[in-house]
Amino acid sequence: MKKLLTWVLFSALLLGLAGAPLANAETAYKDSFIYVTANDQDTMDPMWNVSNDKVLKQVYSSLLTRDADGNIVGDLATEWSVGEDQVTWTFKLRQGVTFHDGSPFDASSVKATYDRLLDTENPTRYTEQTAGYIVACNVVDDFTIELVTASPYGAFLANLMGAHQILNPKTLEQYGEDFGKTPESINGTGPFKVVAWDRDEQMVFEAFEDYYGGAPATKSFTIMIIPEANSRTIAIETHQVDIADGIGAEDLVRLGEMDGIKVVKIKSIGQHLLQFNASDQSILHDARLRQAVSYALNRQEIVETLYPGDDPSTAPLSPKTFGYHNFGTIQQDQEKAKALMAEAGYPDGFDITIMVTPVYIKGVEMGELVKSQLAEVGINVNLEVVERAVFLASLGGLTPEEYKQTYGYDMFIMGAGPSTADAHGGLHRLYVTDPGNTNTNNYGFYSNAKVDELLNAGAMETDQEKRLEIYKEAMQILYLDDPVGVWMNDRYNAYVMSDKVEGFSAGVTGVVYFNKIKVAK
């Protein structure tokens, strides 16, 4: 008996010893992590949200989505097809999906969502835009839905994201105007639930264990708002937080070389540009003068100075957007600029006003560099720096005359990038002639009949190869022949994190896949 006991103890000891290294090899992970960014969400109602998709996608799902590589894949839809009429799209819905409150997802949720989005009597932020191409949403059966477009629509699938997150009909009814403003009123089918939201401070998320894509890797995480860039940098350097975005380019280089910290840069759909006021109320109505400005600038120099590591743009779209074509970066050519100015009747130069805003990273500095470069060919720039509210107020609802009277900018800074990652979203709304001749969508009052024709054709065409050809032709005009603006750089989304972070990935539109992230202890 005693011998047996000895043996048992001995073997247990051996097993214990053998087991010990195994247990050590298995990394222990934190139950929660902190992600830091500069701005809070305005609202978690997708139909009124103008912040970004980064947070919405943690909570909600849409019929389709984009994966980390930018491909359109099913989210709440498993299969989809278009009928012979080219306007009726049928979606098979995922079964067994539940909302955070436990209620089931089915065709009625989709119907309620689109009824709200398409209700022109009680319009949301995105109603006018969406009702412009979707005319009906019909329930076929509990797990099949039809969306009908006004005409064949080439960019249709790419549009079914953003504001199209599927909402819960009961929650919508219960909260009415307050929907999406408090944690209780946020009820989606995404991987995380919002459990606390202190405005402009933090948002706390908890894993939704029943998420159809599998339970998230970490139980909870917090998005903390730190508006000051230097404070964000110090927070990540001191490991008070695990991941940070919106870090300035100069800090990225330094942080990338630090021990214990890694930098992930993902090329985005975004670009910086200086757009022209092409209306007849501006001297830049003359395309030759716009070309002159364009050729007078040294983009490489500006980008290397302000955005080290970024690439100067090569088209009116980022390479990450469908429809992109590489025209090459426009090279500085001061002689050509002067010749164009002389041809337009301004051989000795002219004066323009450029509006910039610190809303865009290094926006003001960009204006200063542009001013000094344009001075070299005799273009005298009056630089106006404005805050965000003035910037936004200057874009929308104004005729060229009103715009000239109130603001009088000949060029203005702009950050562009279609959340749909499709050329239609990136070009059509912004550059097609506005029927009312206001700058609600077409901020620079741009108008070119050929561009209108091409961009409308690109929208209707459903053959994606043909669309590429159409957009190439349109961009030749927008970029070079009758330019809309001066594209500066293709932007990266940069994320700085502790090297203990595993499984980090993010999409081209800035969506972070938080449900895959684990942080070692």
Next chain:
Amino acid sequence: MKYLLKRLLQLIPLLLVLTFVIFLSIRAVPGDPVEVMLGMGAPENAKAAERARLGLDKPFIVQYFTFLGNVVRGDLGTSMSTGNKVMYEIVRRFPNTLILALGGTLVAALFGIALGVVAAVRQNKFTDNAIMVLSLLSVSTPSFFLALLLMLLFSLYLGWLPSIGMRSWQHAILPIVTLGTQAMGMVARTTRSSMLDVLSQDYIRTSRSRGVSERVIVYIHALKNALIPVVTVLGLRFGGLLAGATLVETVFTIPGLGRLMVDGVLKRDYPVVQGTMLVFAVSFVVVNTVVDLIYGMIDPRIKYE
């Protein structure tokens, strides 16, 4: 008591004028809350719907009297950007602001008065000059810059103190030191000159001739009489800090009243701007009244009727 009542009654016309000016001026600057909320390319129909929901489509004067009526009932309105009650947003942040204001003023008072007294006693000696240079540095260093320096030193290099948020007493140290250091110089300079003034008075000379110890003369007789201008400076500073220390709050990511108001202005969130300004005005007047009462305690000759 009567005096206090009078002061509070004086507040009413002041607030009426103030609310009107704020109400008018925030609406006079370009940009409105709906433009900011709905962003670029927002359709006119959505903007109109939003303006109607927020009551911005009504005439200015109607909006003003609605606001005034609500204030009388103790309702500062609802934030246009968050949908939360303005009162809730203020109450939520007030403890942080109070901690910063009290802490900052206390640090400034302790160090400022001590340095000022030492400088006065050692007038024109090395210690005096050193303290005056230090004071000049403290007054002229922008709080933003000082905050970043302290963060670099104590959070990044030494790793002793946290640099973001306000979740424990350790979090309060760096912001309080920043605010205190800034005000310290002013307090030291005021204390010094006031002390010098008092020390040259006849009664001090008399005390000296009577053989009262220098320590008692400086710390009991002189200091007490030199404190009135110092209390004024501290009171103004404290009142100012109650209106939030925006830059310090921003750098240390502390949700306080200063950031609330600046965010409100940037977002053109009218009710937030109106509400916070009202609270600032009231607290400033209250602090000033308290300072006046303290004068009476320091110098019994000062009486209010």
